[in-house]
Amino acid sequence: MRAIAYTRFGGPDVLQLVELPTPKVGPDSVLVRVRAASVNPVDWMVRQGYLDPLMDVVFPVVPGWDVAGVVEQVGLDAPELAVGDEVIGYVRRDVVHGGTTAELVAAPVRTLARKPASLSWEQAAALPLAGLTAYQTLRRLGVHEGDTVLVHNAAGGVGSFAVQIARAFGARVIGTASAGRHEYVRGLGGEPVPYGDAMVAAVRALAPAGVDVVLDLAGGGVVATTPDVGTADVRLGSVADGDVAQYGGTYLWVRPDAADLAALGDLVERGLLRVELARTFPLEETAAAHELVASGHVQGKVVIRVS
16 A cells, blocks of 8 residues: 655655555454545654654554545454445554555544545544544533633634634633634634733733633643633643643643544534635645644644545
């Protein structure tokens, strides 16, 4: 099968188009013919070796954890799916090795859900990791109807989903974004405020009593402003700042979960969640897709069209 792989840590230049054997399918897994995969910031961080202290890496590494495709083979004990099923997945294992920027990927059934019919293959591939990150963090922070939620980096890949999902939960959403993306945040259902020194005053102007929840998707020490914008019992979570516990918050890490992924698909089908694409690349240009995502100047999701 054709795949993008790398045999050492490094920049985008280590990504090569190669031929690899078809992955073996475990008893509780299925083989998915990949139609599309998406690129997330974690992909270039893994490629650079930043996650090496946390996860075992087995070279050659096929990058990518997001997938949309068709089940081609079913494992010995995987009754949840059948050949021909259209699926999406956040295919992360405990070892970094066989990813989704390939024509075929072996995926445990716990990482997969059925593809929302209303989404294109590219849109479907863009949903799992970022969508699950937003969905699971908001649930763990107990977001519910009547809450006011502040989302840092509301126009980013995860932030775009977080704004919409929090609104679907019945919350009011304020989101930090650069001035050029304020209309985009409004279109998602959020109330935009600027980054930087003016942020605290802008949030307080919209929510004089403070926000109930702060979700940090930006990093850069923004969690330190939480006491200035939150209520006395504000709930704080971050996916980007390991120091969040110093401010009474929780560091959050997304997990593969078939039920949560199905819930995201339900939000899509009910018209409560849309998927915004920034750009689509062919498999051969995966390196350029990594560069674009690493630049940090992306509105919406970057996707690889595989087949």
